[in-house]
Amino acid sequence: xxxxxxRWLGIAAAVAVIALLxxxxxxxxxxxxxxxxxxxxVLLAISLNLVIGYTGQLNLGQSAFYGIxxxxxxxxxxxxxxxxxxxxxxxxxxxxLVGIVLAVFAFRLRGHYLAIASxxxxxxxxxxxxxxxxxxxxxLGIYGIAPPPPIALGxxxxxxxxxxxxxxxxxGIGLVxxxxxxxxxxxxxxxxxxxxxxxxxSAAALGVNGKLWKVFAFAxxxxxxxxxxxxxxxxxxxxxxxxxxxxxxxxxxxxxxVGGMGTMIGPVIGAVLLTVLPELxxxxxxxxxxxxxxxxxxxxxxxxxxxxxxxRAIWARVRPARAAPGTAS
Amino acid sequence: xxxxxxxxxxQSLNGIVLGCLYxxxxxxLTLIYGVMNQINFAHADFVTLGAFAAYFFTQWLGGxxxxxxxxxxxxxxxxxxxxNAAIFAPLRERGDELRPLVATIGVSVLLENGALAAFGPxxxxxxxxxxxxxxxxxKIYFTEQHLLIVVVAAAAIGALYAFxxxxxxxxxxxxxxxxxxxxxxxxxxxxxxxxxxxxxASAFAGMAGAMLGPVLVLTPFAGATVIVKSFxxxxxxxxxxxxxxxxxxxLVGLIEAYTTQFLGPGVxxxxxxxxxxxxxxxxxxxxxxEKREExx
Numbered sequence: 140x141x142x143x144x145x146r147w148l149g150i151a152a153a154v155a156v157i158a159l160l161x162x163x164x165x166x167x168x169x170x171x172x173x174x175x176x177x178x179x180x181v182l183l184a185i186s187l188n189l190v191i192g193y194t195g196q197l198n199l200g201q202s203a204f205y206g207i208x209x210x211x212x213x214x215x216x217x218x219x220x221x222x223x224x225x226x227x228x229x230x231x232x233x234x235x236l237v238g239i240v241l242a243v244f245a246f247r248l249r250g251h252y253l254a255i256a257s258x259x260x261x262x263x264x265x266x267x268x269x270x271x272x273x274x275x276x277x278x279l280g281i282y283g284i285a286p287p288p289p290i291a292l293g294x295x296x297x298x299x300x301x302x303x304x305x306x307x308x309x310x311g312i313g314l315v316x317x318x319x320x321x322x323x324x325x326x327x328x329x330x331x332x333x334x335x336x337x338x339x340x341s342a343a344a345l346g347v348n349g350k351l352w353k354v355f356a357f358a359x360x361x362x363x364x365x366x367x368x369x370x371x372x373x374x375x376x377x378x379x380x381x382x383x384x385x386x387x388x389x390x391x392x393x394x395x396x397v398g399g400m401g402t403m404i405g406p407v408i409g410a411v412l413l414t415v416l417p418e419l420x421x422x423x424x425x426x427x428x429x430x431x432x433x434x435x436x437x438x439x440x441x442x443x444x445x446x447x448x449x450x451r452a453i454w455a456r457v458r459p460a461r462a463a464p465g466t467a468s
Numbered sequence: 469x470x471x472x473x474x475x476x477x478x479q480s481l482n483g484i485v486l487g488c489l490y491x492x493x494x495x496x497l498t499l500i501y502g503v504m505n506q507i508n509f510a511h512a513d514f515v516t517l518g519a520f521a522a523y524f525f526t527q528w529l530g531g532x533x534x535x536x537x538x539x540x541x542x543x544x545x546x547x548x549x550x551x552n553a554a555i556f557a558p559l560r561e562r563g564d565e566l567r568p569l570v571a572t573i574g575v576s577v578l579l580e581n582g583a584l585a586a587f588g589p590x591x592x593x594x595x596x597x598x599x600x601x602x603x604x605x606x607k608i609y610f611t612e613q614h615l616l617i618v619v620v621a622a623a624a625i626g627a628l629y630a631f632x633x634x635x636x637x638x639x640x641x642x643x644x645x646x647x648x649x650x651x652x653x654x655x656x657x658x659x660x661x662x663x664x665x666x667x668x669a670s671a672f673a674g675m676a677g678a679m680l681g682p683v684l685v686l687t688p689f690a691g692a693t694v695i696v697k698s699f700x701x702x703x704x705x706x707x708x709x710x711x712x713x714x715x716x717x718x719l720v721g722l723i724e725a726y727t728t729q730f731l732g733p734g735v736x737x738x739x740x741x742x743x744x745x746x747x748x749x750x751x752x753x754x755x756x757x758e759k760r761e762e763x764x
Binding site for chain 2: 244259267
C-alpha cells in the first residue's frame with residue numbers, strides 16, 4: 140500500500156475508534172471523563188513532543204501553558220463575558236505568546252539549563268495563579284464553569300453538556316492537530332527542526348535560522364497546550380492552580396518518553412497508557428502511583444526508545460524477511 | 469529606627485539558618501551535576517528519607533537528636549548506593565542527558581508513594597528538645613536548635629570543602645568533573661568516584677532532612693518543597709560550582725527570610741524564581757563565573 144493510502148487508512152481507523160469509544164462506554168460518566176482526559180493529554184503530549192522530541196529543547200514547563208490557556212479562556216468568559224470560541228482562541232494565543240518568551244531563554248540556554256529555566260517558568264506561573272487573587276481567585280479557585288456553548292449546525296444542535304459530545308469535540312480537535320503536526324513534521328519545516336535538534340551549529344552553517352525556528356516550535360507547542368487548557372475547566376467545572384503544578388509537566392514528559400519521543404504516534408500511546416493505567420490500578424488504592432513510578436523507571440531503563448521503538452524492534456525480529464524496516468523519523 | 473534594625477538582624481539570623489540547610493541539599497545536586505552531568509530529581513526524597521530516619525530513631529528507639537542527624541546521614545548514604553546501582557550506573561553507559569533525568573523522576577514518584585504507603589499522609593510532629601531552649605540578645609533571639617544547625621552545617625560544609633580541595637580523592641573528583649576522558653587516561657577509576665559522589669550527595673541530603681524535619685511539615689512529600697528551591701540555588705551559584713552554591717544557598721535563605729518579613733510568605737517562590745530567571749538571562753554561568761570550554 141502506498142504511503143498516502145496508509146495515512147488515510149490510519150485517519151479512518153482513528154475516526155472509527157473515536158466514534159465508537161463513547162458507544163462502548165455506554166453512558167458511563169466515569170469512563171467518559173477518563174476519555175476526555177485522555178484526549179486532552181494526547182493534545183498536551185504531542186505539543187510537548189514537538190518541542191522536546193523534534194526540536195530537542197528540554198522543556199519542563201509545559202504545565203504552565205496548559206494553565207495559561209485554561210485561565211485566560213475561563214476569565215474572559217466568566218468575567219468579561221466573551222464568547223467561548225473567541226476566548227478559546229485568545230487562550231491559545233496567550234499561551235503561544237508566553238511560549239515565545241520561554242523560547243528567548245532557549246536562544247542562550249541549552250540542555251539542563253533550559254530544563255531548569257523552564258521549570259522556574261512553570262513555578263512562577265503557578266505562583267502567579269495562586270497570588271493574583273483578584274483575577275484568578277487564588278488557591279480557592281473558580282467554580283461553576285460551564286462547558287462550551289452548543290453549536291447549531293442547521294437543524295441539529297450539538298450540546299457539550301453531554302460528555303460524549305465533549306469527547307467528540309476534544310478528540311476531533313486532537314485528531315486534526317495530530318494530522319496537521321504530522322504533515323508539518325514530514326515537510327521541510329520538520330527537517331529544519333530535526334536539524335536544530337541534531338546539531339544546531341551545523342544547521343546554522345547550512346543557513347538555518349535557529350532562533351526563528353525555536354520561537355516557531357515553542358510558540359506552536361505552547362499554543363496547542365493552551366488550546367487543550369481551554370477545554371479543561373468546562374469539563375471539570377472548577378479551576379484551581381494545583382491542576383497546573385510542575386508535577387503535571389513531569390507527567391506529560393513521562394507520556395512522551397514512555398510512548399516514544401520524536402515519533403508522532405509514541406506520545407499518543409504514552410498519553411493514553413499513562414492516563415488509563417492509574418485508573419485501572421485504582422483498585423489497589425495508594426499503591427497505584429507506586430506502580431506508576433516503577434513503570435516509568437523500568438521503561439526508561441529497559442526501553443530507552445519508548446514503546447514505539449520496542450515494538451518496532453520486536454516487529455523487525457518477527458518479520459525478518461521484510462525489507463528494511465521503517466526508520467524512526 | 470532601632471526596631472527595623474533588630475528586625476533586620478533577626479531575619480538575617482533566620483535566613484542564615486535556613487540557608488545552611490539549603491546549602492547542604494544544593495551541594496549534593498551541584499556535586500552530582502559537576503561530576504556526572506546529571507540532574508537528580510530523586511534528591512528531594514533523600515531529604516525526606518533522612519527526616520523520617522531521624523524521626524523514627526528519636527521517637528521509636530529513643531535515640532538522641534544529635535545522634536539522629538548521623539543516622540539520617542547514613543540512611544541517605546545507603547539510599548544513594550541503591551539509586552546509583554539501579555539507575556545512574558546502568559544509564560551512564562548510554563550517554564544521554566534526558567533519560568536519566570526522567571528515570572530520577574520515576575524513582576522520585578516511586579519513593580514518595582512508597583513512603584506514603586508506609587507512613588501515611590498525616591504529617592508527623594517531629595519535636596527536637598533544642599527548639600525550646602531560647603537564647604536572647606536584647607530583642608534578638610534564636611534557639612539552640614538554630615545554633616546546632618549552623619554548627620553542624622558549617623562543620624559538614626567545611627569538611628567537604630577541605631576534602632575536595634586538599635585530599636587526593638577530592639582532587640581526583642574535581643579532575644573527573646573537569647574532563648572525564650583525560651581523568652580516565654590518568655588512571656582515575658571513574659565508577660568508584662561517581663559512586664562516592666552520589667553517596668556524599670545523598671548523605672548530605674539525609675543529614676539536611678534530619679534538621680529540616682522539625683521545620684517542615686513532615687509528610688512523604690516534604691522534600692519536594694525544598695528541592696525546587698535547591699535547583700534554583702544550584703543555577704544561581706553556577707552548575708557544578710561549590711563556592712557559588714554555598715553563596716547562593718545563603719543568599720536564598722536570606723531572601724526567603726526578608727521576603728517573609730516584608731512581603732509575606734506567599735510570594736517567596738515568586739521572588740526566588742524571578743531572581744533565577746534574571747540570572748539565567750544575564751549571567752547563566754552563575755554568581756562566580758568559572759571558565760569552562762564547551763564542546764560544540
